[in-house]
Amino acid sequence: xxxxxxxxxxxxxxxxxxxxxxxxxxxxxxxxxxxxxxxxxxxxxxxxxxxxxxxxxxxxxxxxxxxxxxxxxxxxxxxxxxxxxxxxxxxxxxxxxxxxxxxxxxxxxxxxxxxxxxxxxxxxxxxxxxxxxxxxxxxxxxxxxxxxxxxxxxxxxxxxxxxxxxxxxxxxxxxxxxxxxxxxxxxxxxxxxxxxxxxxxxxxxxxxxxxxxxxxxxxxxxxxxxxxxxxxxxxxxxxxxxxxxxxxxxxxxxxxxxxxxxxxxxxxxxxxxxxx
Amino acid sequence: xxxxxxxxxxxxxxxxxxxxxxxxxxxxxxxxxxxxxxxxxxxxxxxxxxxxxxxxxxxxxxxxxxxxxxxxxxxxxxxxxxxxxxxxxxxxxxxxxxxxxxxxxxxxxxxxxxxxxxxxxxxxxxxxxxxxxxxxxxxxxxxxxxxxxxxxxxxxxxxxxxxxxxxxxxxxxxxxxxxxxxxxxxxxxxxxxxxxxxxxxxxxxxxxxxxxxxxxxxxxxxxxxxxxxxxxxxxxxxxxxxxxxxxxxxxxxxxxxxxxx
Ligand SMILES: Nc1ncnc2c1ncn2[C@@H]1O[C@H](COP(=O)(O)OP(=O)(O)OP(=O)(O)O)[C@@H](O)[C@H]1O
Ligand SMILES: [Mg+2]
Numbered sequence: 001x002x003x004x005x006x007x008x009x010x011x012x013x014x015x016x017x018x019x020x021x022x023x024x025x026x027x028x029x030x031x032x033x034x035x036x037x038x039x040x041x042x043x044x045x046x047x048x049x050x051x052x053x054x055x056x057x058x059x060x061x062x063x064x065x066x067x068x069x070x071x072x073x074x075x076x077x078x079x080x081x082x083x084x085x086x087x088x089x090x091x092x093x094x095x096x097x098x099x100x101x102x103x104x105x106x107x108x109x110x111x112x113x114x115x116x117x118x119x120x121x122x123x124x125x126x127x128x129x130x131x132x133x134x135x136x137x138x139x140x141x142x143x144x145x146x147x148x149x150x151x152x153x154x155x156x157x158x159x160x161x162x163x164x165x166x167x168x169x170x171x172x173x174x175x176x177x178x179x180x181x182x183x184x185x186x187x188x189x190x191x192x193x194x195x196x197x198x199x200x201x202x203x204x205x206x207x208x209x210x211x212x213x214x215x216x217x218x219x220x221x222x223x224x225x226x227x228x229x230x231x232x233x234x235x236x237x238x239x240x241x242x243x244x245x246x247x248x249x250x251x252x253x254x255x256x257x258x259x260x261x262x263x264x265x266x267x268x269x270x271x272x273x274x275x276x
Numbered sequence: 277x278x279x280x281x282x283x284x285x286x287x288x289x290x291x292x293x294x295x296x297x298x299x300x301x302x303x304x305x306x307x308x309x310x311x312x313x314x315x316x317x318x319x320x321x322x323x324x325x326x327x328x329x330x331x332x333x334x335x336x337x338x339x340x341x342x343x344x345x346x347x348x349x350x351x352x353x354x355x356x357x358x359x360x361x362x363x364x365x366x367x368x369x370x371x372x373x374x375x376x377x378x379x380x381x382x383x384x385x386x387x388x389x390x391x392x393x394x395x396x397x398x399x400x401x402x403x404x405x406x407x408x409x410x411x412x413x414x415x416x417x418x419x420x421x422x423x424x425x426x427x428x429x430x431x432x433x434x435x436x437x438x439x440x441x442x443x444x445x446x447x448x449x450x451x452x453x454x455x456x457x458x459x460x461x462x463x464x465x466x467x468x469x470x471x472x473x474x475x476x477x478x479x480x481x482x483x484x485x486x487x488x489x490x491x492x493x494x495x496x497x498x499x500x501x502x503x504x505x506x507x508x509x510x511x512x513x514x515x516x517x518x519x520x521x522x523x524x525x526x527x528x529x530x531x532x533x534x535x536x537x
Contacts, residue, residue, distance in 0.1 A: 070437055087443070094441040098434040103534040104456045114442045117452065145533050165442075 021046040021201045022067060022085075022169055027076035028226070029062050035226040037062045039076065042220065042229065044169070044203060049195055051204045051212035053258060054222025055266040060205045061097055063227065064173050067203070068094050080169065093167030095175045097205075101146040101154045101161075108133065108142040110157050114165040132160040135190065151178035156187070163194065170195075173205045184208070185243040188215050192242060209262070213254040214246055221261045224268040231261055321506050330507035339492060339508070346477060346489040349405050353412030353473040358466055360413070361420020366450070368421065369428045385418035394480055403486060412476040416469030423465025427458025460534070463527045467520060474516050 020043045028038035037059035044050055054060050065071035066078060069085040069092070078085040080092060088094070102110050111132050115125045133139045136156040146154050155178050162170065172191075176184045188211060195202050206212050212219045219233045235254050237245060245251050303323050309315055310322035333339050368375050390411060397407030431454055439449040455462070481490025489512055496505035 068441065070440055088441050090443065092441075094438075096434050096437065098432075100432075100434045100438045102435065102438075102453070102456070104459065104530075113452075117442055117444060117448060147534055 019046040020044070021048075022080045023078070024063075024067060024073075025077045025079075027066055027073040027078060029059070029066055029071065030074045037066065037227050038073075040228050042067075044201055045217075046201055047199050048217045049192075049202045049204070049215055051206055051216040051219045052222060053206060053209060053212050053219060053262060054227055055224050055262065055268070055270075056207070058222045058225050058265070059227030060222060061173055063222075064094070064171050064203070064205060068092055068171055070094070091168040093162040093165055093170050095155075095159050095162050095170070095172040097173040097177065099146075099151065099154050099158070101157045103146050106143050106145055107138055107149070107157050110146065111138075111160045111164055113161055118165070128164045132164045135163070135194070136160040152176075152180075152183060155179070166198065167200060169201045169203070171203050174207060175204075176206070176208075176211065184211065185214075185246075189242045191215065196239060209255050209258045210246065210251075213251055213258060214243060219254075219258060221258060222265070224265045230265070233257055318500075318502060321502055323510075325503065326506045326510045329503045330511055333504070333507055334511075339489075339511075342487055342489050342492045343511075345405075345487045346481065349408050349477050349488065350412060350470075350473045352405070353409045353477060354416065354466070354469050356409065357413040357416030357469040357473065358420050361417045361465060361469065362424050362462065364417070365421045365424025365428065369425055375425070382418055382422055386415060388414075390414040390476070391479065391483070394483060398484060403484070408477050408480045408485065408488075411480045412473035413469075414476060415472035416476075419468040419472060420462075420465040423461050423468070424458070427461030427465075428454065430461065431457040460527060460530050463523065463530070467523045467527070470519060470523070471516070474512070478512065 022042075022044040024040055024042040026039045026041065028040070029036045040063070052060055052063065062071070066073045067085075069078070069080075069088045072086075080089045083089070102113065105113065108129055111129045112125050115128065120128075130139075133142055136159060138153065138156060138160060141149060141153065146157060149157070155175055159172070159175055176187055179187060191202070191204075192215060194200075204212070204215060213235065216235055217237065219235065220229045221231045221233065222228065223230045233254060236250075306320075307322045307324060310317070310320055368378060394407060394411055397410050401407045401410070435453055435457055436449070439453040444452065477488070478490035478493075481488035482494045483490075485491040489508060493505055493508045493512075496502075496508065
């Protein structure tokens with residue numbers, strides 16, 4: 001097994017400043033008779049970039065559901081900024097796995113949605129929407145309707161719509177699933193830049209191991225259903241980083257380590273035994 | 277505009293032109309049949325005469341009162357049918373049990389012969405607009421309930437979750453997510469409510485009323501005033517078709533905007 005240097009703190013901060021931003025304790029989720037998740041524990045550190053990888057159907061979206069307060073766990077507790085979660089707390093932004101753009105609104109109106117509902121000052125809305133559109137490369141499509149955009153662009157609309165509200169915890173469920181590999185890498189860079197600039201905590205669900213390895217401070221590897229964390233891998237990347245780290249030797253080690261855990265679980269998920 | 281869209285637009289224009297051509301052809305044929313005396317002039321008059329008679333009646337203002345009466349009654353019936361149908365639809369959608377019980381009733385609403393109850397309505401409410409409004413709403417309300425249920429069923433789950441992720445309350449979710457998402461389906465309900473209101477109210481006026489277009493048509497019919505009768509029928513036909521086409525065009529625009537390429 002490849003050895004990955006695990007530093008005590010991936011961002012080189014002294015241990016005592018590691019403040020828990022959101023926490024799951026003994027969380028389980030059951031759908032009817034199907035155990036979908038847990039029991040599972042997780043501490044998200046304030047300001048970290050945490051990714052979740054796991055075999056298909058292992059409960060990743062369910063984890064996001066419970067953590068965001070959209071769904072209630074059957075057992076265990078969920079806290080955000082020290083308070084128990086019931087309903088989506090203020091300061092949490094979500095990007096869903098499915099296309100969630102509003103087809104009746106233009107791109108700009110989609111992005112402005114959350115701010116308008118929150119009653120933000122119109123001049124401030126215009127300023128933030130402009131910035132978010134530029135950030136996501138959507139400026140030329142501000143007046144277009146989602147139906148006129150590609151799947152990847154619609155997903156960018158949804159990301160922009162979440163980002164403009166400046167959440168302190170951003171939950172993203174496979175947001176780049178519809179993108180090609182090159183765009184995916186570049187969007188990853190943008191996400192890193194945003195994460196650095198805002199200081200937000202990010203939880204990213206992805207099925208791409210290289211994406212997880214490139215973006216994250218820590219990566220939680222989930223077992224097949226019911227999903228639990230079988231290991232949490234610390235990458236030790238500096239806070240200043242971008243997609244060029246894929247060229248580093250260490251990147252290969254992290255990815256290989258993720259795969260060594262995941263291979264077994266993925267085989268289980270598709271109903272096969274491990275082949276030696 | 278992309279080339280694909282241009283092609284679609286041209287095709288639509290072609291469809292519209294064909295439709296107009298068909299109508300024009302039918303009118304010309306009717307005109308010829310009448311002018312050649314193939315039908316008794318006491319039975320049918322040429323379309324051109326219908327039009328000139330109608331023009332005269334409109335210009336003189338003699339039917340202004342009837343028009344105002346019928347249209348205001350229809351307007352009230354449509355607004356009430358849409359508002360009541362939508363509200364009931366939202367309520368029924370929120371109560372699955374109630375819905376299960378109501379489903380078979382709603383699905384067969386059109387088989388109820390509401391006109392049979394018209395005399396009863398008149399007896400209850402008196403000979404005024406109220407029984408006509410009730411008659412005009414009788415089909416519109418269930419049609420709007422069904423359209424609302426259909427629209428609400430089709431709001432994507434992820435959009436409802438998005439609403440919750442923005443911490444919208446019930447009313448805000450209804451106004452900013454559910455209604456816009458369901459709008460094309462709601463429009464179908466409005467279209468039906470409008471058609472049903474015209475049918476119910478003009479027929480009601482025809483049976484028993486002291487004013488209104490239906491009453492004027494019946495009056496002309498009883499007095500053998502064929503020109504007046506056909507002119508009024510032409511008027512109703514043109515107005516109803518025009519209104520329906522306007523709604524249809526709006527619906528088409530919404531659908532096109534949302535159609536995923
Ligand atoms: N609302 C629901 N009702 C019943 N079962 C559900 C529901 N949502 C999810 N499940 C089941 O729970 C399990 C976990 O689902 P989940 O969507 O969390 O997996 P996932 O890891 O996100 O999968 P994917 O990689 O395909 O996105 C699956 O077996 C799924 O079929
Ligand atoms: Mg999922």
